[in-house]
Amino acid sequence: MKKKHRKYTLSDVLPRPTLDDVIAFDDDDEAVAFWEREIDRLFERFYTKLGRRLTEEEYLGVLNIVEELSPKDPEGEICGPYFSFDYAWRIYQDRKKHQPKSGSVN
Helix, strand or coil, X not given: CCXXXXXCCHHHHCCCXXXXXXXXXXXXXXXXXXXXXXXXXXXXXXXXXXXXCCCHHHHHHHHHHHHHHCCECCCCCECCCCXXXXXXXXXXXXXXXXXXCCCCCX
């Protein structure tokens, strides 16, 4: 079966305003707590699609990929929507599959 190619719209590629543009935080701790809850919410949605929870190693791997591939401002802070957790999972699995086995001699 041939896989259909997704058609992207302008809204898919243009930067979206972040909640930081709308929500004013009194301090950095409040902002960090808010974004931690947002990441937890996104992981919960991902777990529902996946049908299971991730191991600690998988969780950190996906989180690192999301951070690596999410759009960033000139200071290196994530400024746009988070990279898709679904795609981050696929990238994680692909990287894991192509990672050299520890202890192997080349």
